[in-house]
Amino acid sequence: MKEHVYETVYLREKDFQEGRVLFETWVPNARYAWDAGVAIGRFLQELKAGRLVGTRCANCGRVMVPPRMFCEHCFAPIDEFVPLEDTGTVITFSLCYVTWDMVRIEEPQIPAVIGIDGASPGMGIMHLLGEVDPKAVKIGMRVAAVWKPPEERTGAITDILYFKPLE
Amino acid sequence: MGRNRVAIVGAGMTKFVRRAQETAKELAWEAASKALESCELTLDDIDAVVVDTAPEAFDGVHMNSEYLSDGAGGWGKPVIRGYVGGGTGVFAAIQGWYHVASGLFDTVLVVCEEKMSSCQPHPQGAFLTIFDHTTERPLKPNLLWIFALEMNAYMSRYGLSKKDIALVAVKNKRNAADHPAALLGDPNITVEDILNTEVLAWPVQRGDVSPISDGAVALVMCAEHVARRVTDKPVWVEGVGWSLDTAYWTNRDLSYPVYVEEAARMAYKMAGITEPRKQIHIAEPYDPFDYKELHHLEGLLLFDKGKAPEATALGITQRDGDLPVCPSGGLLGVGNPIAAAGLMKVAEIFWQLRGEAGARQVPGQPKRGVAQAWGDLMQVGTVIVLGI
């Protein structure tokens, strides 16, 4: 099927730098202000107070985090917020040695999906692990949130600095 | 059921390259004109056009599909756009299918295009927006995180090693050496080569990741009476399926793609397939990362959960194996222009069933194949079953 493949012209990065190909550039001014919404608005307020909170669906009984205004399985509205622990279990993790624009970093960042105690099983949130040797991280590890001091919290997911191993 | 039979009668594509000189429109035209040429049809024969392409941020053009439409043959015609992340390539063929199956149109041109090289400094800048803006982006995530987290969950669940998974990258990159449009085909690559690449986000290494590319693919799909006129080897669409899981990806079991199973069941039911492993002869599951091929093979019910790695190690998924998987070379070998990659897989099944895959041809005259794509926030499964 070679005859059905067009000989597309490929360029090297050098072709741009050395002016062998003409191009235009554009920087869009894509800045946003997203409404936190009813459920996440409350989630952020609770984070500022040093607490994690979820929502329970009266229909299926799931306790969900991040909290949401409606259960996506039952398509029913939720109005019950449930206080959760700030401890949990590592469901999966990674050791990341590059930034988003592919610059290498020495000490890996350790993102993880952490199942939060008090929520239904498998209900995880994404966060970072810290104060832990990368080689020692295991799936199933028990961890606890390390919070910013109250005066530094702003109502953001980063009010939790990271999760560290529970002794 | 009031649905018409639909066949694919032509296919064309551009080379998949890291940076194309062509504009997005020109890429679309290159693929679309090759597709029309391949079945000796002209624009006048086309009743409607499906133009699928990723969100504006990658190509950097607002209303990208409409912008591309003249290059996709859409001038003055009914045109529709679809987009479901990486699932788009197969979904575009499904859109083409229902345009014709509904009886509304006889002949449809399906075009998928991506020019990711426009996105500077790196398409990751746009990919990043897939993370929730409030609960995830403040953690300064890297897109690789999601794949690494999913890969670790899969490996952990079944006790797999990096080597088990690297075998897929080796198979596909070697297969791609025979694909005229391939970016990263390498007939001599070994498992050691993959395992020696730099660790990006453990367990993901550079060798596990498919290359970002520019490219376009097009198909011509038509009703039975047109197909019989145009070719003596129409490839029939026997089943289609698609399913979307919740965007709350951290609440899901990442070790199994349930949404692929749901899409597969829908497609298999339509195709009358009750024993996929026996009745499907060739598979093109989506492989943006090597572990995804394994993940998806299980979701497609072609292997039991956790068993796809074993099948790979035994050579079952090689071109001359019992169930050839990604004979094209997949995304790992040919390249990954988001919307176009999945359609490349559909085109591969098309060429394979007709015996036109050249050096990539799998032996034994396969009669039925499945192509599957996946995308969004690890959410969507799109599946198409083709037969000759």
Next chain:
Amino acid sequence: MSLMYRIQHLRDALAWEGEIPISSRYTVGIAGERFFREILENGRLMGTRCPECDLTYVPPRLYCERCFAHLDEWVEVPSTGRVRTYTVVHVDLDGNPLDEPRILAFIQLDGTDGGLVHYLGEVDPDQICIGMCVEAVFKEKAERKGGILDIAYFRPVE
């Protein structure tokens, strides 16, 4: 729990801010490469012709949108044309008033089926009429970069 609450100032709305941190780099394409090089090197405009459809495209295209043929017939086109429509712009992209209003027009180039959207210069807004003849004013060669702004503007022809 009430679903809504009243705020006095927009800044009190619980909104999370962020951006999409990308810029775009567009190649001018296969056809565009020749078009802009001709402007850059030779200060002239070119188009491509589709003999089947009897159309001359400016900006030139690699393919005919009507019959899908590959176009490889390049023709020089005049840099004069007629104003088919125009507008006088008083604000910038963020809605702030411009120091000087700018005039944008669609100019159909003589003898072609296409044209360019560009600025009009050396003319007052109240002197413009649809159908008037204009000509391109090219920048000095040393100032040209191989882009659409190598034409400074179009001005009325005497």
